[in-house]
Amino acid sequence: MTAPAGEQPQKTPEDWRRVHPLSPLLRMWAALVGVAVLLLAQNADTLGNLRDWIGEAGVPTGLLVLVAVGVVAGVLLLGWLLSLPWWWATGFRVTDEEIAVRRGVLSRQLRTARFDRVQAVDLVEPLPARPFRLAGVKVETAGGRGSEVTVEYLTRSDAEELRVRLLDLVGAESAESADPAAPAEPAGEARPDRRIFIPEIPVTRSLVAAALSGSTAWAVVSLVLSLSTPAGLALLLPALAGLLPWFWSVLNRSWRYTATLSGPTDDRLLGITFGFSERRRQSVPLHRIHAVRISQPVLWRILGWWRVDVGVAGYGEQKATGSTTAVLPVGDLAQALRVLAVLGPLSWEETTRYADPVRPTTPTYGSPRAARWVSPLDRQCQGVTLVGERRHAVICRHGRVGRRLEVIAPGHIQELSWYRGPVGRLLGLADVRLDLVPGPVRMRARQLTVADASALLDELRARTLPPPDRANAGQ
Known part of the structure; x- marks a missing residue:
């Protein structure tokens, strides 16, 4: 049906798309690991008695490994079957103005991000998702903490395709708001080939830089005090508890870091790739x-x-x-x-x-x-x-x-x-x-x-x- 003269044709959104079936399990992996550790800790005595009984019975080690693998596989399969309703209720949709993500079975949630408010579109590959070659797409908006919209998870190729599409839509939105009379760029010319801006930082340099950062001096002082005072252990443990997460954060954000520049001269895009436990591709428009x-x-x-x-x-x-x-x-x-x-x-x-x-x-x-x-x-x-x-x-x-x-x-x-x-x-x-x-x-x-x-x-x-x-x- 053709729109009447003088009226804009109505923009129709695409249908809702589902994420990968493993997404609910991967999103809850930390909680599942925590529950498993808690159950093991609470049943340590029972497990110890079971180990003694197996040793006395002379059960072959190969059979024990096979049973353990089967139990783990069965638990994962059961968890995946139980997560199917959440997977069925999770999806995303892209229109010309926004991206929307819905999830939840008992409590439904719908989050949207308008392209004129988007600050960055990142490709995120957490450690649990990387063996399955899955990735998420995180859309950061101008709304403070907790305002991001995340699509978790897609195959890596689908996630990269979605990221490129969203960057194009965000760029088109910015161009329209900056100059409505400006002609649109021909397809294929809006994003020229990327060039290396910062070559990949060597892993050894990342490790040494993290070790030589400011908190290292405090760690050395704490170590000296712990070895020279009676209350040494009481001083050492809090120092390590504060130092190790900080050290990990510094290392994770510089691990295999590389940056590229792409786009036309007046609207270039800085692409950043980094991460050890969570590989991330981040895009920052230079004009921001x-x-x-x-x-x-x-x-x-x-x-x-x-x-x-x-x-x-x-x-x-x-x-x-x-x-x-x-x-x-x-x-x-x-x-x-x-x-x-x-x-x-x-x-x-x-x-x-x-x-x-x-x-x-x-x-x-x-x-x-x-x-x-x-x-x-x-x-x-x-x-x-x-x-x-x-x-x-x-x-x-x-x-x-x-x-x-x-x-x-x-x-x-x-x-x-x-x-x-x-x-x-x-x-x-x-x-x-x-x-x-x-x-x-x-x-x-x-x-x-x-x-x-x-x-x-x-x-x-x-x-x-x-x-x-x-x-x-x-x-």
């Missing part, structure tokens, strides 16, 4: 990256390694969702500067001239001699540099032992705060805080003179803000 930070932990100075993090509009720090805001978990200085030149507002010449954290230039506003009383080590290493006649980039640097440098385009600064505490009033100092989108990058012009802090505040207040539609696209 607001701020870039280069940092070097103290122990990394031994090997000359650096880390690059970004602040992404509407993305936050992503600690709870498993995504990462580290676009270079560990690399040399040349890699870090190259990443900064591509993702930040500076050209390559400006990056090497103004944003080299090892050879800093004279800042536009620096800390005076009076700041030595509060920053005896960092005073000469901290300052703010405004780049260009039109001030198209702001650079904040600080730290002599652990170095940090942050870069942002003034138009991406959300708010400005002028601060002067009691010590600052005594020494004639003031700070200017640059409020950014939530994320790992935080910028502050530290310990300036009152006159310099006021002058910096006036210059940044005169910044040119992005158009409302472009600014709101990332919120």
Whole structure:
């Protein structure tokens, strides 16, 4: 049926599609393992008596293994049969405006994500799903924690196909909202071949970087105290309990890390692949990256390694969702500067001239001699540099032992705060805080003179803000 003249044809959604039949079991694997461990712990005495009886009866080991395998297979089969109603009720559907996921038998749940609110589309391969060559697709939206929509699980090829389709729909939605009159790109030209942006990080480098991170020093101190004090074990166990999860997180987010760039020049997409226990493919549009930070932990100075993090509009720090805001978990200085030149507002010449954290230039506003009383080590290493006649980039640097440098385009600064505490009033100092989108990058012009802090505040207040539609696209 043809739509009347002047009316838009009605958009019809596709039918609901089901996920893989193993999805309910894989989604509940942690709970199943927990129940199994609990049952084994509660029946430890019975199992011990059974082991003694089997030893006395002389049952062949091969038969025991065969029976154990059969019992495990039977339990898994029973669990799969019981999960079929949940699989039958789970499905997803993609329309031109949104993706919807439904699940639940007794309690039904429907979650949707509109493409004009999508921040990222990730391919996730958890460890239990990888032997079955299954993967999930996670759609992150601008709604805070818990607002993501996840399709779990599909075959790896189907998941990759769904991810590419969603990225195309999200890109089309962004193009329409940015410029409704702009012509659509021909099919096949919207996403050119990807090129390697960051080669795969060696596994040994990931391991050494995790071992040389800041918490290693605390672990060494705890170990020394545990060996030299009577209450050593009481100190060691809490230290290890806090250190091991952190170490695992750092290692998991840098394991076999690689990054690619794709898309047209004015709308490029950064593709990130990483993960040990959970392999993940993450996509970040470059126009959503607001701020870039280069940092070097103290122990990394031994090997000359650096880390690059970004602040992404509407993305936050992503600690709870498993995504990462580290676009270079560990690399040399040349890699870090190259990443900064591509993702930040500076050209390559400006990056090497103004944003080299090892050879800093004279800042536009620096800390005076009076700041030595509060920053005896960092005073000469901290300052703010405004780049260009039109001030198209702001650079904040600080730290002599652990170095940090942050870069942002003034138009991406959300708010400005002028601060002067009691010590600052005594020494004639003031700070200017640059409020950014939530994320790992935080910028502050530290310990300036009152006159310099006021002058910096006036210059940044005169910044040119992005158009409302472009600014709101990332919120």
